Amino acid sequence: MSIRRAAFWSVSGQYITFAIQFAASVIISRFFLKPAEIGLFSIALAAAMVLAIFQDMGVTRFISGQPQMRRDALGDYLTLTIGIAWSVAAILILSAPWLASFYDQPGLVGLVRLIGLSYVLVPFATVSCALLIRDMDFRGLFWVNAGSGLVGNITAVVLAFQGFSAFSLAWGVIVTALIKAISAQIMRPVAPRLRPRKKEVAPLLRFGSASFLISASAAIGQRSQDLIVGFILGIFATGLFSRASALAGQLSMLVTGAINSVFYPAFARKRDAGEPLAEPYLHLMACNTALNWAAMTGLAVCAEPLVRLLYGENWTGVAPLLFWTAIGEMLFIAMPLQMDIPILLGRIRTLVWINFLETGAAVMILALACLISLEAAAISRVLYGLVWWAIYAAFLTRLIDLPVWRVAIIYMQSAVCALGAGLPMIVLLYYLGSENVGLPALLLGTGLGGLAWVAMLFLCRHPAREEIRLALNVARGSLRARRLPG
Known part of the structure; x- marks a missing residue:
């Protein structure tokens, strides 16, 4: 396939x-x-x-x-x-x-x-x-x-x-x-x-021993969030925090998770063939940030009316948390396959130490924030995201010889496209007020944001525009094939 x-x-x-x-x-x-x-x-x-x-x-x-x-x-x-x-x-x-x-x-x-x-x-x-x-x-x-x-x-x-x-x-x-x-x-x-x-x-046990340490540190950093919030702030706060985290995480996985799962075996084949990984990785980064940053921008902008529409008045406390967790997700996708690439290239031991470093930062930042308030706990996801990005950006840039200037250009292009995607919703919220935004306005803002996002991809000459071009060509070819007699 x-x-x-x-x-x-x-x-x-x-x-x-x-x-x-x-x-x-x-x-x-x-x-x-x-x-x-x-x-x-x-x-x-x-x-x-x-x-x-x-x-x-x-x-x-x-x-x-x-x-x-x-x-x-x-x-x-x-x-x-x-x-x-x-x-x-x-x-x-x-x-x-x-x-x-x-x-x-x-x-x-x-x-x-x-x-x-x-x-x-x-x-x-x-x-x-x-x-x-x-x-x-x-x-x-x-x-x-x-x-x-x-x-x-x-x-x-x-x-x-x-x-x-x-x-x-x-x-x-x-x-x-x-x-x-x-x-x-x-x-x-x-x-x-x-x-x-x-x-x-x-061989599996040898591989798994290092993989276990990586999984352990990652699990502690990711899965301990609800445990920490629950212990310090209680089960009601945990319900709100977990709902915000789940919604942002699920949407992030929706727009980029499938792409990453395909690229892991694809990168393995390129490694086995002795091909360099920098160019395909940059393309993956461009597609990830183009999709994810636009989606997370829209989610953060319309957090309040979206939560009220979906979950009802009992869950309004999720909205301010969702705003910050959505922004945090933008950082966690900026360096894709951050564990898979080092494993493929035999750098598991280094990855273990890096994982312990960023996991310690995750637990410490969240625990200290929970002592302040629930919203501070959500804001801490952005601070941790910055630490996470700095660690893996430094590691992967050296590991696969990523040109820093190319990475910076991709980030700038994706940020401009994300701003374009969120602008229609920002305008609607400004003129209507978040309390008056219902399903029709959300659908209108999402549709206009999608069109603005595509337009900005081409105006900025974003690398992800080639995927849209290819999809359109495939769709045209399929329509022509259906029109042919017999």
Whole structure:
């Protein structure tokens, strides 16, 4: 499958999955659950995902990124993955009462144990999905992710309607893991080996030991946010903070995550061929910042009317938090594949130390901000984003010989395009007032912003305009083919 065709399926999967998750979160938040209930689940999920770092031995990166791989070793990898994941599940189930006591929230016991049970199912999808990525079968991956997301989120909505409170979300996690495991095994069946061979799992363990340290530091920096906010500011504040972070993060993943997932195996092939990575990386950076910065600008500008329209009056406290988290997301996308590129180039040890440095900064900045206020916690995402960008920009610029002046030009072009995208919405908010902006005005501002963004891409001669040109040419060719007789 070509890179652009793979990107089509990957982008489609991201859009469908985002639409499903977004619709479910709006329905559940607006009609069924309150911020405190969402906050309780967020703490349980964050605790589970921090502990789940022990199950991430870099299996996906190992299978999809190594130059050569023996298919008969997949059973060994799966057995190892099962052993680690089931250990994580056991620890979560046994430690649930301690966590509930630490936060003085008895409801955490059942939530953590339910989420822990999902890790019994997770490994049966891990190896199979890694094979799909290695084979660049993003069409198959589309059906796995979209199908499991649809069934899991429908389950959560139905159970929330039935009055299961935060437990509806936990059951949704379990159902998603179950459907993903079944569908992934159908696409790429892999059976565990009863006695894994040491010579086969040894390379994975060597790779995974360094990958584990990277995943551990990344998980602590990312997943500990709700834990820190919950401990210092309480579960109500956690519900608001997690909703803002999730909305900004999901939209960011929607517009750029699919592109990045396609480029990882593509970069692996270029590495194996001995080709330089600077030019394709600059193009990836240009596409990422062009898309993400425009989307995040629009999200930040219309945060207040959007939150009121989607979630209702109970969630108005999300709006100022969403403004700052959206700006922070712009910084976190400015250096794409910040972990994948060093891993591909054999710089894992250096990456480990860099991850520890930026993780320490993340925890310290957020904890200090929480002592001030909830809005300060959201603002701290921008400060941490600047630190994060400075660290990885310095590292990757040297690693793949990025011309600094080219990077600066790309940033300036993307910033101008983002300003153009947000300008129509700014004008509408100025003349109408945010309290008077409803769905028609939001749709109008978004549509005009999209047109302004495309116009600015061409006026600024942004590198991403070539992707639009190509898409238009493909669309024209498809229309001509349909008009031809016979």
